[in-house]
Amino acid sequence: MANPVTVDFPRNFTKALNDGQLRRNLRAAMDTLGLRRRNLFSDPEAFEQLRARGDAIRRRALSKLPQLLEQLERKCTENGIQVHWAETPDEANRICLEIMQRHNATRVIKGKSMVSEEMHLNHFLEERGIEALETDLGEYIIQLDHETPSHIIVPAIHKNRDQIARLFHEKIPNTPYTEVVEELNAIARKILREKFFAGEVGVSGVNFAVAETGTLCLVENEGNGRMCTTAPPVHIAVMGLEKVVERLEDVPPLLRLLTGSATGQLITTYFNMISSPRKPDEKDGPKEVHLVLLDNGRTQIWADPELRQTLKCIRCGTCLNHCPVYTRLGGHAYGYVYPGPIGSILTPQLEGLENAGAMATASTFCGACEEVCPVKIPIVDILRRLRIEAYNKVDSPHAVKGHGYKVNAMESLTWKGWALSNATPWVNALNAKLLGLLGPQLPRLPAPDIVKKWTQSRTLPKFASKSLHVLAKEKGLSDE
Amino acid sequence: MSNARANILARLREVAPQADTAVPEPAAPPIEALSHADQVDRLKRLMEAMHAEVYLTDSGNWTAVLKDVLRQRSLNGLLYAPATPIGTTLSESWESDLPPLVGYDQVVEQSKERLFGIDAGITSTKGGLADVGALILWPTPHEPRLMSLAPAVHIAVLEAANIHDSLADAIAREHWQDKMPTNALLISGPSKTADIELVLTFGVHGPKELIVLILDD
Numbered sequence: 001m002a003n004p005v006t007v008d009f010p011r012n013f014t015k016a017l018n019d020g021q022l023r024r025n026l027r028a029a030m031d032t033l034g035l036r037r038r039n040l041f042s043d044p045e046a047f048e049q050l051r052a053r054g055d056a057i058r059r060r061a062l063s064k065l066p067q068l069l070e071q072l073e074r075k076c077t078e079n080g081i082q083v084h085w086a087e088t089p090d091e092a093n094r095i096c097l098e099i100m101q102r103h104n105a106t107r108v109i110k111g112k113s114m115v116s117e118e119m120h121l122n123h124f125l126e127e128r129g130i131e132a133l134e135t136d137l138g139e140y141i142i143q144l145d146h147e148t149p150s151h152i153i154v155p156a157i158h159k160n161r162d163q164i165a166r167l168f169h170e171k172i173p174n175t176p177y178t179e180v181v182e183e184l185n186a187i188a189r190k191i192l193r194e195k196f197f198a199g200e201v202g203v204s205g206v207n208f209a210v211a212e213t214g215t216l217c218l219v220e221n222e223g224n225g226r227m228c229t230t231a232p233p234v235h236i237a238v239m240g241l242e243k244v245v246e247r248l249e250d251v252p253p254l255l256r257l258l259t260g261s262a263t264g265q266l267i268t269t270y271f272n273m274i275s276s277p278r279k280p281d282e283k284d285g286p287k288e289v290h291l292v293l294l295d296n297g298r299t300q301i302w303a304d305p306e307l308r309q310t311l312k313c314i315r316c317g318t319c320l321n322h323c324p325v326y327t328r329l330g331g332h333a334y335g336y337v338y339p340g341p342i343g344s345i346l347t348p349q350l351e352g353l354e355n356a357g358a359m360a361t362a363s364t365f366c367g368a369c370e371e372v373c374p375v376k377i378p379i380v381d382i383l384r385r386l387r388i389e390a391y392n393k394v395d396s397p398h399a400v401k402g403h404g405y406k407v408n409a410m411e412s413l414t415w416k417g418w419a420l421s422n423a424t425p426w427v428n429a430l431n432a433k434l435l436g437l438l439g440p441q442l443p444r445l446p447a448p449d450i451v452k453k454w455t456q457s458r459t460l461p462k463f464a465s466k467s468l469h470v471l472a473k474e475k476g477l478s479d480e
Numbered sequence: 481m482s483n484a485r486a487n488i489l490a491r492l493r494e495v496a497p498q499a500d501t502a503v504p505e506p507a508a509p510p511i512e513a514l515s516h517a518d519q520v521d522r523l524k525r526l527m528e529a530m531h532a533e534v535y536l537t538d539s540g541n542w543t544a545v546l547k548d549v550l551r552q553r554s555l556n557g558l559l560y561a562p563a564t565p566i567g568t569t570l571s572e573s574w575e576s577d578l579p580p581l582v583g584y585d586q587v588v589e590q591s592k593e594r595l596f597g598i599d600a601g602i603t604s605t606k607g608g609l610a611d612v613g614a615l616i617l618w619p620t621p622h623e624p625r626l627m628s629l630a631p632a633v634h635i636a637v638l639e640a641a642n643i644h645d646s647l648a649d650a651i652a653r654e655h656w657q658d659k660m661p662t663n664a665l666l667i668s669g670p671s672k673t674a675d676i677e678l679v680l681t682f683g684v685h686g687p688k689e690l691i692v693l694i695l696d697d
Contacts (some may be wrong), residue, residue, distance in 0.1 A: 025677075032678050049509050056505035063502040066492035085485040137684055138675035154675060161677050176670050181679040189684055196685070213660045223629060223671035223686025230625050230663070231588075241488070248657045252648040253508070263674070266526065267612040270686070279662055283624040285587035295484070299491040443539035 007335030009358045016333040022158055027328050029157045033321040036264025037372070054257045055376040057250045058061035058312035059215060065302060066210040068244045069293065075214025079276040089119040092294045096203070096236055099290055100130055103234055105200035111218070111225040113205025114152060114315060115238045115294055117337045117457060118350075121203070135192050135224040137185070144171045150331030150339065152317035153262045158330045186401040192224065202228035206239035207314070208254060209291070212247045216291065217260060218272040221265075223249065226272055230255070235277075235286040241293045242302070242311035257374035274451045297350045297401070304398035310345050310382060312375045317342075319369035319379065325362050332358055341369035345382040353390050353402030360386040432467035439463025508648060512611075519610040519643040520696055523578075526613020530669030531682055532690040538697045542637065543573050546602075549635070549691060559594075559601035559631055560621040564603050566637055584627055595626050600633035605630040606644035607650060608694075614668040615692065619662045627664055634687040636667070640696035670688060 041047040061068060071082045086092035108125065109295070110116065110132055122132040122143070130195050134143040142149060145167055159177050168187055169177040170479060171223070175187055204225055208217040216237050218225050229235045245251065246264060258284030259265045278285040301307045320326045320340030320422040331339035334357055336347045344359040353360075363369075369379045375394075386400060393404035421427045443460055451460075466474075489586045514522065532609075537545045550558065560584040561567045582598055584591065595657055603623055607616040615636050619625040628634050646651040647666070651657070669685030682688060 029678055037543045038483070041528065046509060049506055052506045057504050059502050060505070066489055069489070069492075085488055086647065087484045087487055091484060136675070137673045141675065154678070156675055157678075160680075166674055181676045182681050184676060185673065185681045187682055190687060193596065213657050215660050221671070222673045222684045224684075226625075226629050226665075227685055230629060231587075231592075248651055248660075251646060252646065252651065255647070267609075267614050267666065267668050269530070269667065269669050269672055271614075273660065273664040274662070275660040276662045277665070278619070281621040282662060283584065283586065283591075283621065285619075285624070285662055293488075295488050295491075299488055302492065303495045 007334065007356070007358075009333075011331060011360070012333040012335055013362070015093075016329040021160070022330055023328060024328055025158055025160050029154065030321045031477040032329045033154075033264065033318075037261055037321070038264075040260045040264045040266065050253060051374055051376060053253045054314075054374050055312065057112070057245065057254060058314070058375050059309075061250070062242065062246045062308055063303065064246065065242070065244070067121045068246055069241060071211040072209055072214060072244050073293075075211065077214075079214045080279075081216075081276060081291055082276065083202065084290060084292045085295075086292055086382075087295045089294065089296055092119050092238060092296075092419070092459055093124040093294050095123055095290075095292050096238070097125065097128060097130070099236055099288075100125070100201050102248075103200060105234070106130055107195070107199055108132045108201045108203055109195055109199035109228050109232065110134050110139075111202070111204040111220070112139050112155070113203070113238055114149075114337065115148060115205055115240050116203060118296065119238070121238070128345050133146060133195050133196065134200075135228060135429060136220075136222060137188055137224075139169065140188055140192065142170075148332070148337065151320055152315050152338070152340075154317075158332065160337070171297045188275060189256075194251060196224075196227040197233040201234045201236060202230075202232040203236050204229050204240065206243050206291075207238050207258065209239060210248050210251060210354065212265055214275055215248065216274045216289075216304060217251060217255075218274070219255065219268050219270075220272070221269040223270060226270055229272065229274060231284055233286055234290070235274075236286045236292065237274075238292045238294060240298055241295055242298055242304075258314050258316050261372070261374045262320035279309050287333055300398075300401065301349050306378070306385060307349060307379050307382065307400070310342075310349060312377050313342055313346070315342075315376060316374060316438055318372045318374065322347075322372045324368065324369045329362070334362065341379050341383075342377070345377075345379055348386050348402075349400055351401075353386065353400055354401065354405040357390045357405060360390070427468065431469075432469065435463045436465045437466060440465075482632075497555065498559065511616040512645065513539050513662050514550050514610055514645050516640070517644065519608075520640050520694060522610045523613050523643055524694065527615075527669060527690075527692060529572075530613060531672070532669045532692050534692045534694060536576075536694050536696060537585075539639075539695050542695050543569060545693060547575065547578060547637065550578050550600075553600075553633070555599040557582045557598045557600070559584055559598045559627055561603065561627065562623040564604060566602070567622075570602070584624055588624070589627060595630040598631050600635060601631040602635040602637070603628050605636050605638045605642070607644055608638050608648065609644055609647055609666065611646040611669065614647075614666040616644075617665040617667060619663055619665070620661075628665070628667065629686050632683070632687055633691065633692045634667075635690045636696065637693050652677075 076083050086179045125132045137418040150158040153155050164181045168175050206216050207219045277289040280367040328341040348356040389400045390406045558579045605615045606618045670682045670690045672682045673684040674680045
């Protein structure tokens with residue numbers, strides 16, 4: 001198992017907030033994506049009906065998860081797809097490696113997949129002498145710069161065209177500097193088509209896996225997903241085990257919600273449904289198709305009725321696009337694979353609160369994420385739950401991993417005092433009086449570290465000499 | 481291998497059923513039933529908005545329309561499927577001033593260079609979706625998958641009678657769940673991306689052009 005990642009959130013956040021270029025790139029992009037989504041779902045009543053359906057379909061699938069996973073395995077196997085189960089990312093990586101080594105593969109072409117990012121698959125393969133090339137244009141751009149995706153849908157959105165132009169010019173031999181998007185596109189096309197031609201194994205993610213028919217569905221615009229799953233002799237699909245849906249008829253509403261929320265499209269250029277490897281009389285397509293089902297903590301999340309709703313996510317990224325925090329920070333500041341609101345509830349559950357719990361504090365609780373979520377994930381409730389469990393040891397088998405990591409005597413005492421003060425009228429009145437008298441002197445006193453940090457970007461409140469209760473009394477209002 | 485499967489399923493089975501986690505499912509919103517003319521119009525309009533080039537013709541004239549389209553371009557060849565009805569029609573009526581017809585008749589291992597080197601490919605389609613403007617393709621042994629993907633120009637022949645109102649409608653009417661093919665595809669335009677500053681550009685990996693001939697008799 002890889003060591004947990006250590007992330008310096010305060011440093012990351014400060015760096016991101018001070019990067020004017022990044023903030024301009026993000027602002028423009030997120031506003032556009034938000035607008036496109038609003039244009040597509042312009043009829044609120046119809047949209048609410050569709051959302052309710054999406055929510056119900058995902059809940060039904062999760063409520064039958066063990067049965068559906070077995071049905072999916074059975075159907076896939078009947079169709080000739082080989083199914084593998086992995087509890088950890090490391091195990092999933094080894095399954096992929098073993099398949100590649102069996103075929104003596106050294107050149108692997110990859111379609112976009114967040115689960116493969118979660119596994120750090122590329123890094124794992126490179127260390128073992130296998131080139132794993134990202135073929136989605138955005139993923140290709142960031143791979144050239146040794147970066148990770150900063151957004152679930154548009155992975156290179158943090159870069160503008162000048163930055164990409166410079167990157168291509170510097171990293172791709174014999175490439176002139178050009179800021180023309182079409183030309184940048186053509187450069188990538190030329191290089192990647194050679195790779196598609198020569199790829200020995202194709203790796204992809206899965207948007208929906210249909211238990212009823214053993215069908216793997218892939219949503220994309222570029223055609224690289226089709227290339228990776230059609231041209232090489234072997235296709236490996238990796239998916240988190242929550243991606244299963246019960247029936248084929250569940251797919252159309254989810255597809256509409258996904259493409260509409262993600263990019264404001266009625267449908268993407270390609271919707272690819274793969275149900276088997278090449279049959280004996282067929283002339284192309286992979287001769288072997290493998291499906292790797294990854295748990296990585298999902299069964300633990302699933303066990304709790306509230307947390308389970310995290311797993312409804314269809315990875316549309318619209319909560320990122322509408323989040324005031326994400327829009328100012330971008331994805332890299334969060335430090336983990338899944339950024340933004342969905343990342344802030346998913347990652348602490350996968351990685352443990354002690355490692356990633358701080359992500360749950362990167363939210364204003366404004367609720368925009370929940371309002372736009374196409375499958376109605378109660379993101380705010382789950383964020384609040386994570387914050388509470390961070391401060392409390394919980395005696396439940398469903399407690400979030402790492403609960404109570406912030407338990408701290410000083411803070412507990414302060415909050416206990418706060419609770420007492422608010423529940424006991426005479427203490428409250430005394431406090432108000434004391435703050436009125438002493439409050440104006442506070443800024444002159446040496447402040448403890450925690451207050452200093454707090455006031456770096458905030459103004460210390462001014463305490464009035466008379467409390468609201470006193471003022472009300474003076475006006476002759478009854479004070480109850 | 482490990483006990484991953486048993487461990488995962490055991491963890492899932494350990495949890496008591498949670499009846500409250502499923503919610504009532506609203507019925508599918510009524511599908512706006514379109515007239516045949518509306519289906520054709522809507523599909524054409526939406527696909528054109530996605531930069532497909534769409535021609536309305538009929539089963540008597542489509543090869544003439546196709547020949548015009550091909551004569552306007554300079555293409556090194558047209559990949560086709562000889563053993564399909566449209567393949568037969570094409571080979572019977574081909575003319576020497578047109579790009580040579582190249583049959584996809586060998587397995588990919590023997591024909592990869594040709595597939596990636598030829599400029600255009602022509603396929604039939606299983607149908608279309610009017611509500612979103614997409615083609616349905618179910619590649620077959622005679623008409624393999626790469627035909628609609630490897631060449632830079634994809635020409636698709638769609639019979640207007642096979643246009644459905646929506647994907648849900650197509651699945652329900654044709655009982656797809658009973659007979660999913662190796663690969664089923666929906667295609668709504670030429671390959672595109674918006675990964676650089678959200679600027680929409682076409683032809684990134686797959687076909688740069690999608691030409692649709694709708695046969696409406």
